[in-house]
Amino acid sequence: MDKKLPTIPHYERTGSDHTEKECSRILTAAVINPQFCRILLTDPGRALTMGFAGEPFKLNAKSQDLLSGIRASSLSDFARQMNGSLAQLCTAA
Numbered sequence: 001m002d003k004k005l006p007t008i009p010h011y012e013r014t015g016s017d018h019t020e021k022e023c024s025r026i027l028t029a030a031v032i033n034p035q036f037c038r039i040l041l042t043d044p045g046r047a048l049t050m051g052f053a054g055e056p057f058k059l060n061a062k063s064q065d066l067l068s069g070i071r072a073s074s075l076s077d078f079a080r081q082m083n084g085s086l087a088q089l090c091t092a093a
Contacts, residue, residue: 018058019059019060019063019086019089020086022057022058022059022063023067023082023086025052025055025057026040026047026048026052026057026067026082027075027078027079027082029052029053030075030078031075033052036052037075040075040078041072041073041074041075041078044067044068044069044070044078045064045068048064048067048068062089063085063089066085066088066089067082067085070082070085
């Protein structure tokens, strides 16, 4: 018997799990769309504000500020710095 776990509506998610999910969405968008990736690397604040495929990224102000400040020349470097920013958020909480 397969039991499906209940899902939590997007608007009810909070905390670091939510931030990690949004960061995963950002990286996924960059992997599948070269144009979004270029914008993310050259102007992360703009990329985060514009969202992807009609869906906004739902980041709190602190996460938005930290990720907007990343300066990277490759997606792997961006991901590494993003991971560091997440660690900074977790230790600051």
